[in-house]
Amino acid sequence: MVMTILEAPVGAENWIALQEDYKKRTIQLPSQMTQTFLLQDVTDQTLWRIISVWKSRAALDEMRNSGETPTGVLMFRSVGSEPKLSIFNVSASAP
Numbered sequence: 001m002v003m004t005i006l007e008a009p010v011g012a013e014n015w016i017a018l019q020e021d022y023k024k025r026t027i028q029l030p031s032q033m034t035q036t037f038l039l040q041d042v043t044d045q046t047l048w049r050i051i052s053v054w055k056s057r058a059a060l061d062e063m064r065n066s067g068e069t070p071t072g073v074l075m076f077r078s079v080g081s082e083p084k085l086s087i088f089n090v091s092a093s094a095p
Contacts, residue, residue: 001034001090002054006072006083009046014079018048021075030071032059050075050083053090060087 010018022038029036034053041047050072054060063070076083 001093002057002060003088003090004052004054004060004072005086005088006050006052006070006076007086008048008076008081008083010048010076010079010081011046014081015040015048018075018079021078022050025071025075030063032063036072048076048081057089 019038026036032054034055036050036052039049039051041049052072054063073083073085
């Protein structure tokens with residue numbers, strides 16, 4: 001399992017637009033993805049993250065090699081932000 005984190009600052013005037021775009025675009029997840037979350041930092045409310053859980057590194061690479069701009073990137077760009085990507089291997093999990 002692999003987790004990606006897209007992180008970007010979003011101005012307060014764009015918070016609702018980001019939330020609505022996220023809800024719209026995540027009705028149907030890509031087959032390679034198992035979960036996704038939209039997070040807002042409680043200390044710095046302008047800091048937002050989209051965390052996505054992927055079935056495997058191969059599944060993530062399949063999506064990344066498709067030539068399409070990832071949906072999460074498009075969501076941040078639609079509100080004028082350029083996200084930073086981090087990729088993590090999940091070494092353990094609990095229910």
